[in-house]
Amino acid sequence: MRVLVTGSRGFVGKNLVLRLQEHSDIEVLEFARGDSDEQLLEVVRAADAVIHLAGENRPPSPEAFEEVNVALTQRLCEALRGSGNRAPLILASSAQAELDNPYGRSKLAAERVVAELAEANGNSVMIYRLPGVFGKWCKPNYNSVVATFCHNIANDLPIQINDPDRAIRLVYVDDVLYSFLCALESPQPGVRHDEVAPEYGVTLGELAGQIAAFKNCRSTLISERVGAGLTRALYATYVSYLPKEKFAYDVPAYGDARGVFVEMLKTPDAGQFSFFTAHPGVTRGGHYHHSKTEKFLVIKGRARFGFRHMLTDEVYYLETSGSKPQIVETVPGWTHDITNIGDDEMVVMLWANEIFDREHPDTIASKV
Numbered sequence: 001m002r003v004l005v006t007g008s009r010g011f012v013g014k015n016l017v018l019r020l021q022e023h024s025d026i027e028v029l030e031f032a033r034g035d036s037d038e039q040l041l042e043v044v045r046a047a048d049a050v051i052h053l054a055g056e057n058r059p060p061s062p063e064a065f066e067e068v069n070v071a072l073t074q075r076l077c078e079a080l081r082g083s084g085n086r087a088p089l090i091l092a093s094s095a096q097a098e099l100d101n102p103y104g105r106s107k108l109a110a111e112r113v114v115a116e117l118a119e120a121n122g123n124s125v126m127i128y129r130l131p132g133v134f135g136k137w138c139k140p141n142y143n144s145v146v147a148t149f150c151h152n153i154a155n156d157l158p159i160q161i162n163d164p165d166r167a168i169r170l171v172y173v174d175d176v177l178y179s180f181l182c183a184l185e186s187p188q189p190g191v192r193h194d195e196v197a198p199e200y201g202v203t204l205g206e207l208a209g210q211i212a213a214f215k216n217c218r219s220t221l222i223s224e225r226v227g228a229g230l231t232r233a234l235y236a237t238y239v240s241y242l243p244k245e246k247f248a249y250d251v252p253a254y255g256d257a258r259g260v261f262v263e264m265l266k267t268p269d270a271g272q273f274s275f276f277t278a279h280p281g282v283t284r285g286g287h288y289h290h291s292k293t294e295k296f297l298v299i300k301g302r303a304r305f306g307f308r309h310m311l312t313d314e315v316y317y318l319e320t321s322g323s324k325p326q327i328v329e330t331v332p333g334w335t336h337d338i339t340n341i342g343d344d345e346m347v348v349m350l351w352a353n354e355i356f357d358r359e360h361p362d363t364i365a366s367k368v
Contacts, residue, residue, distance in 0.1 A: 003184070004029040004047035004087075006076065007054030011138040012092065012173060016051065019177045037075060044079040049184050050089045052076060052114070057094075057103060058143050065106035073110040077117040088124040088187035089114060090180055095131045095169065115191045124187035126194050128179070135173030135233070136240035145204065146170065146237060149211050154241040164205025171196040172233035200230040207234075214238045218249045222266040222355070258282045259345070271353040275299075278340040278348070285337035289330065292362045294352045296328045296338065301346030306368035307334045315368065322347070335366040 003020055007013045008030035020028045029043040031054065044050070056068035073091075080087065091114045096104035111127050118125040138144045140151030145168065152159045179196045202210075210224070214235055217223050226235040254261045259277035266272040278284050278301075288310055296305070302321040305328050308314065319341070320326045330336050340346040354362075 001025060002027045002029055002046055002048045004031065004043050004050045006031045006050070006052045006072075007092075008032045010053060011135075011144075012133060012176065013053050014137050015135060015173050016053070016177055016180065019181070040075060041079045041083070044076065044085060045083045047085065047087050049087050049187075050076070050080070051092070051180055051184075052089060053092045055092070055107075055110075062102040065102050066109075069103075069106035070109045070113065073113045077113055077121075080117060080123060081121045084121075086122045086124075088126070088184060089117065090126045090128065090183060093127050093129045095129050097129055118191045122189075124189060125191045126183045126187070127191065128176075128194050128196065130176065130196065131169035131171055131199060133171055133173055133176055135237050138173075138237075140241070146207065146234070147241075149208055150234075150238045150241040153208075153211050153215050154238060154246070155243060159208060161204050161208055164203060164208070166204045167201055168204065168207070170200045170202065170230070171198075172200075172230075172237075174233070198229070200233075202230065210234055211238055220266070221251065221263055221272075222268060225268065258284055266355050271351055272355050274350045274352070276348055276350060278338070278346045280340050280343055280345070282346075283337050283339040286335065286367050287363050287365050288335035289332050289362050289364075291332055292352060292354055293332065294330045294350060296330075297325065297349040298322050298328075299347045299349055301340055301344055302342035303346055303348065304339045304341045305336065306339070307331075307336050308366075308368045309334055310366070335368055337368050 003026055005013055005016055005020070005028060008017050009032040013032070017028055017030065020026050029047055031040055031043055033054070052073065054068070054072055056064045059065060059068070080089070091110065093111050094104070094107045097107040097111060098104065114125045114127065117123050132144060132146065134144055134146035138147035140147040142148075149159050151157070175198065176196050179194065183194055210231065211234065213224050224231055224235065226232050251262060251264060259279055259282065261276040262274060264273045264275065276284065298320050300322040302319065304317060304319050307316040310333050318328065320328060321342070338348065
């Protein structure tokens with residue numbers, strides 16, 4: 001399948017081209033700013049499907065809206081009609097097509113042009129009135145507040161918010177691309193209006209606060225809830241704007257004669273991750289918890305875990321090593337320790353179900 005992407009060097013276009021190239025059965029045809037009408041006709045003739053992204057949204061003069069958003073769409077449709085190509089066409093329109101401004105009027109006019117193509121030539125046409133699209137590779141300080149906030153905060157630059165309560169609608173670029181690809185798999189006759197899901201609503205103040213929290217997690221080590229929804233998509237976007245020199249950051253390391261202890265990541269409600277080392281013969285731990293639980297994974301070396309029940313004095317030992325991945329879990333009411341019984345340094349990963357609270361540590365010293 002040969003898919004033509006117009007506006008292939010724009011924000012959505014770059015993401016789409018990469019996504020299409022991941023499919024071995026798809027050949028990507030591109031048309032971008034600066035290409036000629038002859039090049040447009042050539043790629044249109046070869047296309048099995050068209051995704052029309054090319055457009056103008058912040059031109060130096062309002063006339064450019066008509067010249068690009070409308071006139072280019074007309075030339076594209078004329079090329080399809082002239083070559084007898086009935087390839088399905090996706091038009092990336094804008095939610096502003098509902099508004100009476102130069103940009104909105106030009107996007108509405110483009111919608112009418114592709115609707116006429118469907119009627120005259122029989123092409124399947126799918127129109128997406130997209131709200132603000134955000135994601136990696138979007139140009140900051142241009143037309144995306146998400147890109148601007150992410151870029152500036154990641155690069156220690158100021159941001160400006162005139163109305164923190166202003167609400168905006170957003171869709172994530174990966175969700176846009178998924179919707180496009182699904183639409184191409186099942187084109188329907190005529191014209192239909194499609195929507196990208198999920199769509200998110202957020203205020204400018206909330207948006208800025210969330211992105212600033214991503215930055216702060218490097219110092220607090222407390223991660224935001226980045227596993228789902230808008231927070232996940234915003235976090236992926238924010239990280240994409242980090243300069244190369246900020247790809248890595250330091251975390252505190254606490255060392256003594258036994259080895260080192262390093263906290264890696266903390267979560268608001270699912271505990272924290274750490275690792276520690278122990279020299280040969282060294283025993284670490286020797287305490288119990290009332291509620292806290294932990295999971296240990298020996299990554300390198302050999303370990304002996306010791307347990308003693310605080311009421312019955314029952315004692316239990318087990319051994320594990322880095323050669324066989326095995327989780328050892330501590331149990332409330334059992335004091336426990338870990339000893340390096342190997343000849344080399346031992347490295348152990350540790351998860352605790354809660355962040356360590358120095359005021360209420362729930363960690364009581366007691367030998368096994």
